[in-house]
Amino acid sequence: MNNVKRIDPRRPFVIAPSGLKRITLGAEHIAGAIDEAAQAALHGSHTQKAKPRRVYEAGARALLVAAHSDRGALDEHARQTIAAAAIVADAATEVILVVFGELTDDAAALGADKVVEFPALARPAFAPDQALAALRDCVSAFEPAHVLLPDNATGDGDLGRRYAARVNASIATHVVEIDAEHVGCYAHAGVSFATRAWPDVILLAPEAVAAKLPFVGAGERVAVPSEACAPSNTTRYVDRGTTQLDAAQVALEEADFIISAGNGVTDIAAFEALAKTLGAAIGASRVAVDNGHFTRDKQVGATGKTVNASVYIAFGISGAVQHLQGIKDCRHVIAVNLDGSAPIAKRANLTVIGDAQSTITALAGQVEQAKQASHLTVAQASANVREGVAA
Numbered sequence: 140m141n142n143v144k145r146i147d148p149r150r151p152f153v154i155a156p157s158g159l160k161r162i163t164l165g166a167e168h169i170a171g172a173i174d175e176a177a178q179a180a181l182h183g184s185h186t187q188k189a190k191p192r193r194v195y196e197a198g199a200r201a202l203l204v205a206a207h208s209d210r211g212a213l214d215e216h217a218r219q220t221i222a223a224a225a226i227v228a229d230a231a232t233e234v235i236l237v238v239f240g241e242l243t244d245d246a247a248a249l250g251a252d253k254v255v256e257f258p259a260l261a262r263p264a265f266a267p268d269q270a271l272a273a274l275r276d277c278v279s280a281f282e283p284a285h286v287l288l289p290d291n292a293t294g295d296g297d298l299g300r301r302y303a304a305r306v307n308a309s310i311a312t313h314v315v316e317i318d319a320e321h322v323g324c325y326a327h328a329g330v331s332f333a334t335r336a337w338p339d340v341i342l343l344a345p346e347a348v349a350a351k352l353p354f355v356g357a358g359e360r361v362a363v364p365s366e367a368c369a370p371s372n373t374t375r376y377v378d379r380g381t382t383q384l385d386a387a388q389v390a391l392e393e394a395d396f397i398i399s400a401g402n403g404v405t406d407i408a409a410f411e412a413l414a415k416t417l418g419a420a421i422g423a424s425r426v427a428v429d430n431g432h433f434t435r436d437k438q439v440g441a442t443g444k445t446v447n448a449s450v451y452i453a454f455g456i457s458g459a460v461q462h463l464q465g466i467k468d469c470r471h472v473i474a475v476n477l478d479g480s481a482p483i484a485k486r487a488n489l490t491v492i493g494d495a496q497s498t499i500t501a502l503a504g505q506v507e508q509a510k511q512a513s514h515l516t517v518a519q520a521s522a523n524v525r526e527g528v529a530a
């Protein structure tokens with residue numbers, strides 16, 4: 140008999156503007172007061188109306204949220220952290236967002252009232268000392284009551300811990316529950332739950348807070364505080380750059396670009412060749428795996444991998460709820476399907492209604508052509524340079 144205990148990996152609740160949102164099958168139960176705007180946010184009826192601005196008294200008190208961006212965008216976890224600050228902020232509190240990297244997202248829609256950008260400190264660059272100095276300078280300039288960061292392994296979690304250690308600040312990590320007075324996290328390997336009053340630094344766990352807000356912030360871009368402008372040459376770290384890996388070697392959960400095949404893909408060889416041409420990792424629906432076309436480790440979904448790609452192209456995948464569960468954190472989803480009313484089309488940012496096989500062939504052809512053209516351009520450019528040097 141198999142008596143291994145299994146733990147439900149899903150969090151049983153999430154903090155939303157309306158209070159604690161319990162997740163039960165088929166229903167949403169809201170604990171706490173529900174205001175009209177939050178109701179609208181939950182049921183989608185707000186989409187037609189412009190969201191109201193959160194009103195606050197500027198300069199009275201501030202919460203500072205810091206996060207690294209990637210190619211101009213903040214990931215879902217960073218958005219949840221901003222939302223956490225905006226949800227708990229009262230009328231005397233403004234939310235200041237410090238972004239390491241550029242921000243092309245609408246900061247107001249994220250709930251931020253002020254935004255400071257450090258474009259040179261984006262995620263691919265490894266500059267922990269400069270990021271720490273920039274954060275300290277922002278804290279001295281804005282004097283926030285608390286600092287919040289996403290507790291991730293891609294720079295922000297590390298930065299929060301370094302900052303707290305450097306300035307001797309109190310800190311709570313892996314925070315899964317937050318309200319205006321308390322934060323809570325699991326302790327003793329998840330056996331007990333600990334709460335405390337807000338510390339100086341809060342590192343928020345992923346999926347603890349709903350990023351969707353029923354209001355917007357002021358979204359005002361402000362200049363980098365003058366103390367933070369001076370470049371620091373005193374770093375003890377050397378950034379040796381990034382290494383390009385074969386996409387097939389990247390774990391699906393870490394892949395930034397995934398193409399995925401479902402039951403509608405019959406030419407598996409062409410699909411795999413396209414993945415190679417695009418430099419994308421391969422995913423699959425459960426049916427495609429059950430059919431023996433792909434190994435089980437390629438399965439995306441509730442009983443497979445949860446992926447976090449910037450681009451996810453789903454070829455011939457219907458978009459069953461179990462599959463959608465695995466791609467909920469993907470930034471851009473593109474669907475290729477014969478059926479424009481397939482559920483995947485509701486989730487997709489772009490749907491191509493057409494045959495998977497012919498789309499794969501056409502796409503592979505276009506990419507090859509573009510690659511050749513860019514080689515020609517490079518070859519032409521170097522020829523021009525050679526001619527120029529010779530002349």
Ligand SMILES: Cc1cc2nc3c(=O)[nH]c(=O)nc-3n(C[C@H](O)[C@H](O)[C@H](O)COP(=O)(O)OP(=O)(O)OC[C@H]3O[C@@H](n4cnc5c(N)ncnc54)[C@H](O)[C@@H]3O)c2cc1C
Pocket residue numbers: 400401402403404423424425426427438439440441442443444454455456457458459460461462465475476477478481493494495496
């Ligand atoms: C407990 C449980 C757990 C599950 N876990 C998972 C999971 O982790 N991951 C997962 O993926 N599924 C999972 N499933 C299965 C899930 O319910 C669906 O059955 C499965 O995702 C369907 O796969 P599919 O979309 O590839 O196939 P289908 O449902 O057969 O859909 C094929 C799609 O391809 C389109 N199509 C057909 N021919 C073409 C063509 N020539 N060109 C373009 N489009 C075409 C069709 O219009 C259709 O939309 C689970 C089910 C259960 C009950």
